Every structure is written in C-alpha cells, then in structure tokens.
Amino acid sequence: MIRVEVVLAWPERAASRLLELAEGATVADAIAAAAIEGSDACPAVALHGVVARGDQRLHDGDRVELLRPLLADPKDNRRRRAKAR
Template structure:
C-alpha cells in the first residue's frame, strides 16, 4: 500500500485528502479515490509541482495537485500591466 495526498487550492480555500492505494496506482486512481468536489473542472494535474499524466504511476508520499483553469491569459495580463492598465 502507498499513501498519497490529493489537493485542490483556491486563493481562500484548500481541499486536501490523503488516500491509501495499492502499489502501482496511478494519478487517475488517486483523483478518483479522493473524490474532491471540483476535481472534474481541473484541466491539468501535477505531482510535486511537475505536470503529470493521468496514467503516471505514484510513489508513497506523492502529492497530487489538481490545477484549476486560468481565469485570464498571462500574456494579456502582462500587456495590460505594460500599458499602465
């Protein structure tokens, strides 16, 4: 058995759940087991801050981060700041 943490963060809120899985479990297995509200709305996932695929195998102690969609395009934000907006 391995134990991993699955988390989903917002600016003012954090959902986190530790789950125990069989050896060889994947990122997708952990997300399904954690069943965090809002996880279906996350277009990407990372393991310890590095982008990961759903079929990636996990190790004991891994931290799976559900990545929320961007609310604004970073390039547009930089342009706006550069033009004083």
C-alpha cells in the first residue's frame, strides 16, 4: 500500500484527501478514489508541482494537485499592466 494526498484549491478554500492505494496505482486512480467535487473540471494535474499524466504511477508520499483552469490569459494581463504604465 502507498499513501498519497489529492488536493484541489480555490481562492477561498481547499479540499484535500489522504488515500491509501495499492502499489502500482496511477494519478487517475487517485483522482477517482478521492472523488473531490469539482475535480472533473480540472484540465490538468501535477505531482509535487510538476505537470503529470493520468497514467503516471504514484509512489508513497506523493501529492497529486488538481489544477484549475486559468481565469485570465497571462499575456492579456501583461499587456494591460504594460499599457497602464
């Protein structure tokens, strides 16, 4: 058995689940087992801050981070800040 944490954060709150999964479990297995509300709307996932694939195998102590969609285009934000100067 391996222990992993699945996390989804919003600006005002966060949800976290500690799971015990079988050896050989994948990122997709952890997300399904965590069943965090809103996880289906997350376009990407990371392991310890590094973008990961759903079929990637997990190791004991891994932290699976569900990444929410961007609310604003970073390029547009940069242009707005430059224009304001």
